[in-house]
Amino acid sequence: MTKDQAKKRIQKLKEVIAYHRYLYHVLDTQEISDAALDSLKHELKQLESEYPEFITPDSPTQRVGGVALEKFQKVKHKERMLSIEDVFSQPEFEQWVDRVKKYSGKKSVDFYYMTKIDGLAVSLIFENGFLIRAATRGDGRVGEDITLNAKTIESIPLTLRTPNEREIKQLKKEFATSPTLLTQLETLSGRIEVRGEIYIPKKDFDKLNASLKKKGEKTFANPRNLAAGSIRQLDPTITASRPLKFRAWHLADMGQKTQAEAMALLQMLGFKSAEGSQAGSINDVRLAFERMGRQREKIPYWIDGLVVRVDNLKVFYDLGVVGKTPRGIVAWKFAPEEATTVVEDVQWFVGRTGKLTPVALVKPTFIAGTTVTHATLHNADEIRRLGVKIGDTVILTKAGDIIPKITEVLKKMRTGNEKTIRVPQSCPMCGAPVIQKKNAVDYICSNKNCFSMEREKILYAARAFEIDGIGSRTIERFIQLGLLTSPVDLFRLQIDQISGLEGFGEVSGKKLVAEIQSKKKIRLSKFLTALSIEHVGETTADTLARHFGSIKSISNASIQDLQEAQDIGEVVARSVHRYFKDEDHQKLIEEYLQEGIEIAKQAITKRTLQGLTFVLTGTLEKITRGQAKEQIRNLGGNVSSSVSKKTNFVVVGSDPGSKYDKAKELGVKVLSEKEFLSKLSQ
Ligand SMILES: [Zn+2]
Known part of the structure; x- marks a missing residue:
């Protein structure tokens, strides 16, 4: 390769690498694999080491370089980096809109809203298309020069991208972009300032903290601290090791007319920008705010609200600044958690x-x-x-x-x-x-008739019986008055006992008693819940009810019998067994029955497929695959996706796959759909 060829090849490599960076970091797509891209970068590095005279500061090989700094240089911002006023509610937001209308003299204004990323605000200065400086906000007037560190962040372009013809056309059509701006986009001459947020994605934050913890190093309390701590490293190699990202939200005045136009320009220049959109009314902004609030957890980075600004930049700048905050922009924050x-x-x-x-x-x-x-x-x-x-x-x-x-x-x-x-x-x-307690974590009151326990038990029973109109306070009072000593007493309450008590007139007394009396019929699972058996919540109660079908068979079950029910372990089985062996509890159940409580029998779901493994293949006609799986599992069986010697049955529908052949090969029993259905109903 001649020197001239090398020079051209280096130039080409830089362009292609920049193109793929744009696809990956801005458009979230990929045309070539990471390995192929790495290979291009590797070739570039090789060529540059042979011909160091062709190394330029904008080369992707120069992202991590330079020596550790002694300290950060101070940088004066040409245009102050202002802060944004916060609002926390819709009325506050509407007050801001009113002020905007009042000061601008406009009857209606369009807005631009975007996600408020929880990171660190920075300013990037490009000259003739090259990144020459990155600085932190600092106090708004003076920040710190973090250029070397910013260069290590791949989502920050080292050179601005020149928009292509199609994009220029689109700008003209959509925003009527001024001819001077369009010319500047072609040459990228002069100074262009972009502002945005350096942040760390959620999953990388968790990963990094985990690895720091493993190494015994200090972890970070939140992603913003991590982003700030990483960017303010004197040694750029440390910053390079941190998974930082950048999103733009501001383009200094180049003659664009709206924020929407600025955001479109930012993307064309090679930046991922904060997610956002134009909005024509308060209601549109409100809907976006609510939607973002709901989706917040799913967004891969932390946001703490929406930034809303006047879309028209002339109106925006005319509105001016009050103190340190521009009038035309506001941060509508999510309620703090x-x-x-x-x-x-x-x-x-x-x-x-x-x-x-x-x-x-x-x-x-x-x-x-x-x-x-x-x-x-x-x-x-x-x-x-x-x-x-x-x-x-x-x-x-x-x-x-x-x-x-x-x-x-x-x-x-x-x-x-x-x-x-x-x-x-x-x-x-x-x-x-x-x-x-034996587990050494829990402490319990040794009094089986503890007042508080009684109150909670009665409350729990009232909820299981779905009795409305009686809460913790009322129960506490009734206990103090001696009206309630156990949950069964709920069903013994008389109208004249209650009426006349503070808060109860005759009508409300009657109503409560009628309500209680109307709830005497109860499902077995609910009744079991009402008993407050240790370790037996609603789910376990339901399992027991479906397995045993009646209170009698549960109370007669041995520990071993109990463990045969699905998901019932030894601890629960022992607790249930102990409960029903206790004479006081037997008496309680007896009393319930004497008061006329009707426990509806529940159909027993037998575990006829206990321990059997099924594989499904082909299309079933009568039931869906999901239903088939659920029924097998309900009956105690397992469903596996591949056939092995351990498989008991392969259920074959129409158009069976290779699993059918495998079953025949291994001699596993094959069931037709009909045979399978009859097995389920056995
Ligand atoms: Zn107690």
């Missing part, structure tokens, strides 16, 4: 099985739309794990509809007056001694 608060006390709550659960009483705080006053601490182990004390400032997290929990203690906020949380030695409800 985390807040800090102070643990004021810890109460031990006694559940229906007697287990003590610590609940932190916290200074009321607002999270995700509700005021929170309590947070669960699960058990004594959790208290130890968190190291939480009374008086501590903590981080409360609420995910979905789950009860908020304490996820972190801010130990630096301690004053020294915090009090250690101790497991009470006597039950806070009845005063009986508290005993530690």
Whole structure:
């Protein structure tokens, strides 16, 4: 290869690599494999080492290079990097719209909304198409020069891309882009500034934290810290090892007329941009906000709301700046799901099985739309794990509809007056001694008739019987008045006992009694739930009911019999067995029956296919494959996808595949659909 050929080849390689970078990082597509692309990069590196005179700063081989810095240089932003005002509700958002209309004198404005990425804002400066500087926001006027580090991020182009003819046409058609801007796009001459967010995708965040933890290094509390920490490394090789990405959200004025046009330009210039769209009304923005809120979990990076701005840039700039924030832009944030608060006390709550659960009483705080006053601490182990004390400032997290929990203690906020949380030695409800369970995690009240346990049991039974209109408070009062001592007493309540009590008139007393009396018929699974057997929740109760069919056969079952039901292990079997052997419990069931409780029999689902393995092949006529699988599993059988010697039956529908041949070869029994269906109904 001559020197001239090498030069041309190097140029070609750089162009092709840049093209594939664009496909991968901006358009999310790939035309050649990673290996092929690596091979091109490798060839480039080889050629450059032979002809170092042709190495240019924009070569993809130069992404990681240079030496570690002593410190970051300060950089003055030509155009201030402003911050954005936050709003947290629709009324606040509408107030912003009103202000925009008032100050712009417009009756209606179009908006552009985009995802607010939780990362680190940076400014990129290109001169004649080449990336010459990257800087952090800093205080808005002066940031830090992070050029070497920014270059290691592949989604940041080292040179701007020249839009092709088709794209130029599209710009003209869609945005009536000005001729001067179009000319500039051809030459990419002069200075072009792009701003956006450096961030880390969720899955990479988890992966990186896991590997840091493994190495015994410090992990990062959130992706923004990680992005910021990674970009502010003096040694670019460390930054290069971090899976950082970039998305653009701002293009400094080049003569574009709207934000929508700017976003289209950004993509053509080689940037992935924040996801967004134009919107013509408040309602459109609201719908987008709600949709993003719902999809938030599925988006591969963290967002904390929507950025909404006036789409028309003339109007936007005319609106000006108040303090540090432009009037024409706002961040509509999702309700925070985390807040800090102070643990004021810890109460031990006694559940229906007697287990003590610590609940932190916290200074009321607002999270995700509700005021929170309590947070669960699960058990004594959790208290130890968190190291939480009374008086501590903590981080409360609420995910979905789950009860908020304490996820972190801010130990630096301690004053020294915090009090250690101790497991009470006597039950806070009845005063009986508290005993530690064998698993050493749970503590229980030793009093079988503990008041709190009674209350919870009655409440649980009321819910299982689907009795409306009676809650924890009422039950507590009725217990105190001696009206309730066990769940059966619910069915013994008389109108005259209730009417006249505080909160109960004659009508409401009558109503409650009628409601209770109307719920005397109950399904077996619900009845089992109502008994509050340890380890037996609704699902297990349902399994037991379907397996045994009647309360009598469950109470007569041995531990071994019980374990034959699907998914019933030894612990549950022992607990159920112990429950029914207890005379008090036998008496309770007897009393229920005497009060006229009718337990509806439940059809027994026999496990006739216990231990048998089936393989399905071909098309079944009468039932779908999914239904067939479900029925096999319900009857205790297994379904496998491949035929082996362990297979008991291969069910063959029409057009069977190779599994049929394999079955014949191995001598596995073959069933026609008809034979299979009759086996299911045996
Ligand atoms: Zn107690």
